[in-house]
Amino acid sequence: MAKKKFVVAAFDDEAVLFPAVKKVRMSGYKIHEVYTPFAVHGLDYALGLRETSIHTAGFIYGITGTCTALGGISFILAYDWPLNFGGKPAFALPAWIPIIFELTVLFSAVGMVLTFCYLCQLAPFVKKHHFNARSSDDLFVMVIECTAKTNVEDLKAFVTSSGAIEVNVQEAETEWWLGTYDKDQRLIKDSHVEVA
Amino acid sequence: MHLKYESQLREPLVDGIKDYHQVTEDIVRPIEVKPSKLWYICFFISVAFLMFGVYSVYREVVYGIGQWNVNKTVGWGWDITNFVWWVGIGHAGTLISAILLLFRQGWRTGVNRAAEAMTIFAVMCAGQFPIFHMGRVWMAFFIFPYPNTRGPLWPNFNSPLLWDVFAISTYFTVSLLFWYSGLLPDFGTVRDRAKTKLRKKLYGILSFGWIGSTKHWQRHESLSLVLAGLATPLVLSVHTIVSMDFATSVIPGWHTTIFPPYFVAGAIFSGFAMTQTLLVVIRKVYGLEEYITMGHIEAMNKVIVLTGSIVGCAYLTELFMAWYSQNKYEGYAFWYSRANLFSPYGWAYWAMMSCNVLSPQIFWFRKMRRNLMVTFFMSVIVNVGMWFERFVIIVTSLYRDYLPSSWTVYYHPTIWEVGFYLGTFGLFFTCFFLFSKYFPVIAIAEIKYILKTTNEGFKAKVGGLEAQPVEEFAHDYAH
Numbered sequence: 001m002a003k004k005k006f007v008v009a010a011f012d013d014e015a016v017l018f019p020a021v022k023k024v025r026m027s028g029y030k031i032h033e034v035y036t037p038f039a040v041h042g043l044d045y046a047l048g049l050r051e052t053s054i055h056t057a058g059f060i061y062g063i064t065g066t067c068t069a070l071g072g073i074s075f076i077l078a079y080d081w082p083l084n085f086g087g088k089p090a091f092a093l094p095a096w097i098p099i100i101f102e103l104t105v106l107f108s109a110v111g112m113v114l115t116f117c118y119l120c121q122l123a124p125f126v127k128k129h130h131f132n133a134r135s136s137d138d139l140f141v142m143v144i145e146c147t148a149k150t151n152v153e154d155l156k157a158f159v160t161s162s163g164a165i166e167v168n169v170q171e172a173e174t175e176w177w178l179g180t181y182d183k184d185q186r187l188i189k190d191s192h193v194e195v196a
Numbered sequence: 197m198h199l200k201y202e203s204q205l206r207e208p209l210v211d212g213i214k215d216y217h218q219v220t221e222d223i224v225r226p227i228e229v230k231p232s233k234l235w236y237i238c239f240f241i242s243v244a245f246l247m248f249g250v251y252s253v254y255r256e257v258v259y260g261i262g263q264w265n266v267n268k269t270v271g272w273g274w275d276i277t278n279f280v281w282w283v284g285i286g287h288a289g290t291l292i293s294a295i296l297l298l299f300r301q302g303w304r305t306g307v308n309r310a311a312e313a314m315t316i317f318a319v320m321c322a323g324q325f326p327i328f329h330m331g332r333v334w335m336a337f338f339i340f341p342y343p344n345t346r347g348p349l350w351p352n353f354n355s356p357l358l359w360d361v362f363a364i365s366t367y368f369t370v371s372l373l374f375w376y377s378g379l380l381p382d383f384g385t386v387r388d389r390a391k392t393k394l395r396k397k398l399y400g401i402l403s404f405g406w407i408g409s410t411k412h413w414q415r416h417e418s419l420s421l422v423l424a425g426l427a428t429p430l431v432l433s434v435h436t437i438v439s440m441d442f443a444t445s446v447i448p449g450w451h452t453t454i455f456p457p458y459f460v461a462g463a464i465f466s467g468f469a470m471t472q473t474l475l476v477v478i479r480k481v482y483g484l485e486e487y488i489t490m491g492h493i494e495a496m497n498k499v500i501v502l503t504g505s506i507v508g509c510a511y512l513t514e515l516f517m518a519w520y521s522q523n524k525y526e527g528y529a530f531w532y533s534r535a536n537l538f539s540p541y542g543w544a545y546w547a548m549m550s551c552n553v554l555s556p557q558i559f560w561f562r563k564m565r566r567n568l569m570v571t572f573f574m575s576v577i578v579n580v581g582m583w584f585e586r587f588v589i590i591v592t593s594l595y596r597d598y599l600p601s602s603w604t605v606y607y608h609p610t611i612w613e614v615g616f617y618l619g620t621f622g623l624f625f626t627c628f629f630l631f632s633k634y635f636p637v638i639a640i641a642e643i644k645y646i647l648k649t650t651n652e653g654f655k656a657k658v659g660g661l662e663a664q665p666v667e668e669f670a671h672d673y674a675h
Contacts, residue, residue, distance in 0.1 A: 037216060037385070038641040039413040052415045058422045076341060076350045085354065095354040098437050102362040105426045109370040113377060116419045117404065120412045122380065126405030136385040136408055138216035 003171045005146040006032060007155050008131045009164035010139040014040050017140045020162035021046045024144060029155065032143040035135035054119070058112040065107025069100040129172045139166075209302050209646055211486040216644050223638045224386055226482040228395075231633055234481075242625035249619005252612040253328055261331045263612045269604035270594045274613040275325045277586040281466070282322035282620065283364065283438055284459075284582060287431055288467025289315025290371050293378075294427035297420070302649075303495050305642040306487050309382075310478060311471045312375040313635070317627040318470070319368045321620035326360070328616070356440040363437040370430055374423045377416070380406045382636040435463040442589065449529035449593030452517065458510035462582060465503035465552070468496050469578035474628065476572045478637060487638050494565045500578065501559035507585075508553035525598070533592040540606055541592045544584050551581025 011017040017034070021043070024031060031047060073096045077083065082090040117123060135141040142159070146152055146169075156167045214222075231239075256263045266273040289312040296304035327336050339361050341350050351358050383403035390396040406412070439459035442450035472493070479488040518530035534545040555577050558564045565571070595604045631637070 033409045033411070035408045036410060036413060037220075037408060038381070038644040039417050040410070041417075043410050044414040047410055049411055049414060052411075052418045054415050054418050055422045058426075062426075072341065073353045077353055081347060081350055083352070092354055098356075098359040098433065098440075099353055099362045101429070101433060102359075102366040105430050106362075106366040106369060109373055109423055109426055112419055112422060113373045116377070116415055120415060122404035122406060122412075124401045124404060127400060128405045128407050130388070130407055133388040136381070136388045136406075137220045 003173055005150075005152070006131070006170050006172060007144045007146060007152060007159065008168050008170050009142045009144070009156075009159040009162075010132055010134070010166040011142065011163060012139060012165050014043070014140055016163035017142070018043070018046055020142065020159065020164065023162050024142070024159065027158065029150075030145045030147075032145040035131060035141040035143070037136055037138060037140075040140070054112060054115060057115045058108045061111030061115075062104045062108035064111070065104040066100055068107065069103035070096070073099065131170060131172075132166075207489070207491040209306060209489065209491065210643060211489050214486070214647060216647065219643050219647065220385055220389070220640060222484070222487070223636050223640050223643070224389055226484075227386070227634060227636065228389070228391075235629065235633060239626065239629045242622050242629060245618050245622025246626050247619075247622070248615050249617075249622050252615030252619055253324070255612050256328055256616070257333055261329075263610060265607060265610050265613065267604055267607075269597055269602050270591055270607040272329075272590045272594065273607060274587075274609045274617060275329045277583065277590050278617050278620065279322050279325035279329075280438055280586040280590075281579075281583050282318050282325070282624075284435065284463035284466045284586075285470045285579070286315045286318035286322060286367075286371075286467065287435060287460075287463035288471045289313070289318075290367070290374065290427050290431045291464055291467065292471070293374060294424040294431060297424040298428055301495075302646050303492050305639055305646055306489070306492050307471065307475060307496070308642070309375075309378065309635075309639045310475060310632075310637050311467075312371060312378070313631045313637075314471060314474060314628065315371050315467070316368065316375060317624045317631075318467075319364065319371065320627070321624050323364060323368070324620060324623075325616075356437060356444050359437045360441060363434045367430060367434045370423070370427055374420075374427060377419060377423070378639055378642075379635065380404055381408060381416070381641045382639065384408060385640055386636060432460055435459045447593050448523070448525040449533070449589065452514060454510055454513055454517075458507065461503045461506035461510070462552075462585060465500060465507055466579055466582035468499050468503070469575040469582070472496055472500070472571055472575035473579070476568055476575070478632060482632070482637065484638060487643060490566050493568070493571055494562070497559045497565040497571060497574075500574070501556050504552055504556035504578070508549075511549065511553065528596070529593055533596060534588060541588065541595070544588050545592070548581050548584035548588050551577050552585060555581075 009020075011020060014036070017040070021031065021034065025048070034043060034047060036043065074091060077092070077096075078090040084090075085092075121128075131143050132139060132141040142164070144155065144159070146155070152169055156169070160167055210219075252263075264273065264275070266275070289308070292304050292311045293308040296308075327333055330336055339351055339358065341353075380403055383399050384406035387396060387399035387403050390399055436456040436459065439455035443452060443455035445451060475488055475496075476493070479485050515530050515535060518526040521527075533539055533541060536542050537546055555574060558570065558574065591607055595607055597603060
């Protein structure tokens with residue numbers, strides 16, 4: 001697979017990172033990704049990422065669970081093998097609510113976690129290219145994609161002036177781990193997206 | 197430079213001057229050094245208990261339920277008592293991680309990981325009891341609705357016992373997923389620090405290849421929030437359903453509508469007590485006093501006094517209703533079998549009353565809430581009391597049936613019933629010791645997230661940046 005070149009800039013404070021993200025994007029560079037040790041709220045927005053729709057998936061899984069439970073129990077108790085409990089109706093919905101609820105939660109939770117793992121390509125034995133090992137400790141690592149036209153030295157100087165404490169250039173294979181989500185991120189120059 | 201502001205008056209959730217790296221160091225170091233002698237001793241004691249439990253269960257499986265003293269009248273004895281007790285303990289973790297997440301309680305971050313682990317292990321212990329109570333455990337799979345050659349003969353979906361099967365297994369699965377998805381980033385941190393090849397490999401597998409990209413974090417946050425939203429009603433539903441095992445019957449002493457809220461409050465009560473027991477020890481042994489602060493201990497003690505009082509209120513309501521209904525069977529169950537100190541099991545009722553209702557009232561005093569010895573002692577007392585609560589509910593309602601001819605002799609457990617219970621303690625602590633040795637016991641990423649708003653050192657460092665006018669700040673970063 002094709003190798004891509006990245007400028008990797010590490011910041012030690014998210015307070016410096018935010019303005020840097022804004023500056024880099026305003027100058028028309030494409031930020032491949034920012035790796036952070038914890039969830040920095042608002043960073044997804046600053047990067048121009050779209051909202052995740054994983055909760056919609058969760059809703060769909062939940063509804064599937066509800067239907068499975070309701071359909072399954074009513075088939076079993078009202079159609080396949082109706083039992084006579086003191087002449088009470090075979091379709092005893094109130095008594096089924098607990099299991100319907102439990103299956104709704106179960107389907108939704110399991111489905112969402114599997115979807116999460118699939119979207120983020122997380123699984124046991126998966127190993128991804130790690131641009132900076134300290135990004136899981138105390139550094140916020142901004143990875144900027146270089147094109148043929150990019151002047152790497154200029155870019156390095158530019159991110160250093162934006163507050164990066166460490167800058168280096170790395171090459172990485174464009175494997176599946178690069179993901180497809182970066183298509184969502186639009187360059188500020190190309191569109192009418194505004195930062196605020 | 198943060199969207200979440202905390203009042204300066206609030207007690208910091210992380211003591212001491214910390215930066216992000218220091219947080220990683222403090223939490224990961226205990227799992228990177230060799231286990232101490234004390235750890236090995238405690239671990240092997242737990243394993244010994246577990247082995248005794250395995251042997252007790254082996255006897256039950258091979259020779260049958262007759263190994264226990266349960267009989268036709270007291271059909272549910274120690275086994276179901278222990279089941280309800282463990283399930284109750286298993287309620288604190290998901291309550292802390294889910295409900296307190298929705299309520300935006302910052303203090304949950306210090307304690308949620310250990311509490312969730314405790315939940316999972318407690319539910320594992322709880323599950324053993326109904327499974328082996330079935331007697332012919334090799335037919336346990338009959339409880340699942342699957343097309344079979346017996347008709348097909350289905351389980352009864354109208355039965356609370358089947359609701360229990362679904363509730364407990366769902367609760368276990370969802371708690372496990374919630375816990376593990378929170379662990380992924382922290383395993384990533386441990387992996388990236390690992391010095392040896394084996395640790396790198398092992399934590400690499402456990403971390404699922406997490407590298408902390410912004411998009412992943414965004415999904416992770418969304419996932420946690422929705423899982424919390426799902427787990428919140430789930431926590432409440434599980435013990436509600438357990439209470440319905442009793443409440444939907446027509447046994448005097450069980451047949452009460454107050455059971456669901458009363459059981460849920462009791463579950464939170466005992467779960468928080470168990471969390472305290474473990475955290476007071478862990479924070480000391482691993483030197484995590486700066487993360488599990490006195491503020492955390494105090495907050496949990498407040499929950500204990502609240503839920504303990506709710507439980508006490510429920511006990512008194514039951515006594516009142518037994519009198520007010522003027523039903524003689526109800527009156528017998530509550531006023532003779534339980535509240536009368538001189539009835540055969542009166543001592544158990546009053547042990548429960550003094551442990552669960554009277555003694556937690558000590559936590560109305562701030563000094564007591566912030567006293568570690570008192571906290572530890574009380575946390576054990578509460579769980580003793582909560583065990584007696586389940587014992588009282590089960591045995592005092594059963595041992596004198598409607599007909600005096602079916603009254604049982606005094607029920608007491610055999611050594612194998614006790615052994616089974618001790619075995620689950622062994623299982624619980626074996627798992628917990630392994631967890632505390634190999635897993636980060638505090639959610640590292642979550643602590644880092646709250647560090648800025650709650651830690652003195654950071655407040656000083658970013659003070660200048662926070663002087664930025666609000667409008668400009670909002671313009672730049674707000675959603």
